[in-house]
Amino acid sequence: MKKGWVILNGSLLILLLVVIGMIVFVQRDFTHRNLDFMPGMVSSIAYKPQAPWQEGDVGPPLVPGTVVRGFEPFEYKPTPEDALRAGRELTSPVADTNIAALERGAAVYAAMCQPCHGPTGLGDGVITKRGFPPPPSLFADNALNMKDGQMYHIVTFGQRNMPSLASQVSRSDRWNVLAYIRSWQSKQQQKGSRR
Ligand code: HEC
Secondary structure: OOHHHHHHHHHHHHHHHHHHHHHHHOOOOOOOOOOOOOOOOOOOOOOOOOOOOOOOOOOOOOOOOOOOOOOOOOOOOOOHHHHHHHHHHOOOOOOOOOHHHHHHHHHHHHHHHHHHHOOOOOOOOHHHHHOOOOOOOOOOHHHHHOOHHHHHHHHHHOEOOEOOOOOOOOHHHHHHHHHHHHHHHHHHHHHOOOO
8 A cells, every 4th residue: 555545544444433422522502592604694783663763773864844654744732722723734535526525424433433423413423322422513603613633633532522534534534524514514504594
């Protein structure tokens, strides 16, 4: 046998013994995280989206007034003062000639308002016959003169005995039902003094 072969096989044998020795003596501990060799981007610091920006954060600070995508802010508080302010500031996006909106509004009224405000709008809904304080007529001067925005605020936040309907009636349906009430009011006014 040549001398070179002896050296090669000898060192391979030593290497084999070292590997077997490592397998036997270096026991893996599965209760602990192993060492990462160059973990790269395996784990990164998680930033909460929309969290207040601090020095050292990634990305630029949020522009003041930034809102979550898809969320429409409603800058009013559930107070009578803000109801009046909503009346001054908000206008209905629904044209009173929009037939589809009026039909949708009629359906929303029947489902969501009629139990209290009644099929006649006079405040004689079924639940008032079970002791719930009856709401005022929607054809009384107060409701006739009330601004759309204030009504929208009332449906959104409620008022005294009327609960908030914000979670049941979507924003567009609130305007639809108010358009329906407006057209109903003007029909009643044309008919005469039904208040
Ligand atoms: C649980 C019963 C109830 C339901 C449902 C309800 N309301 Fe009312 N609503 C009331 C009561 C009670 C009042 C009177 C609140 C008060 O004392 O100021 C009222 C008042 C109002 C007023 C103000 C009237 C005024 O002259 O002051 C409007 C406008 C109104 N409701 C619209 C609606 C609309 C639109 C819906 C349906 C989307 C609806 N309400 C559903 C009970 C209800």
